[in-house]
Amino acid sequence: MMKRKIAIVIGSRANYASIKSVMREILKYPDELELLLFVGASALLDKYGKVADLIQRDGYRINEKFYMLVEGEIPETMAMSVGVGLMELPNILAN
Numbered sequence: 093m094m095k096r097k098i099a100i101v102i103g104s105r106a107n108y109a110s111i112k113s114v115m116r117e118i119l120k121y122p123d124e125l126e127l128l129l130f131v132g133a134s135a136l137l138d139k140y141g142k143v144a145d146l147i148q149r150d151g152y153r154i155n156e157k158f159y160m161l162v163e164g165e166i167p168e169t170m171a172m173s174v175g176v177g178l179m180e181l182p183n184i185l186a187n
Contacts, residue, residue, distance in 0.1 A: 095126045099185065103133035103177075105143045115152060130184055132158040132177060156184045 098118055102108045118127045131147060131154050134140035147154060160177040162169040 093124070095124060097126045097128055099128040099130060101130045101132070101181070102135050102143070102147065103131075104135055105141055105146075108135065108143050108147060112150075127152070128155045129153065130156045130158065130181070132160050132180070133173070134161065137161065156187075158184060 100111055100115060102111065115127060115129070118125050129147070129152055131144045135143040135147075136157055136159060144154060144157065158177070158180045160173050160180055162172040162176065164170075
């Protein structure tokens with residue numbers, strides 16, 4: 093039987109907190125499931141607590157990191173950040 097790959101994208105501390113229990117369950121079935129973890133946005137930045145470090149300390153392997161935040165924290169830069177993320181994720185998933 094071929095393993096099913098389950099990709100999870102984490103972009104923030106809140107996102108990680110809400111999906112962590114699902115990640116833990118996926119790892120319980122190593123013969124059937126493979127967790128692919130993609131971390132980006134504020135989860136990579138010191139300014140927001142660099143959640144990527146916490147994820148790794150918790151024992152998870154990050155398959156890919158992607159940077160997508162445009163500075164400014166106004167609606168226009170937030171929209172630009174989403175656009176960058178939408179351009180990056182298809183390439184990550186294709187790999």
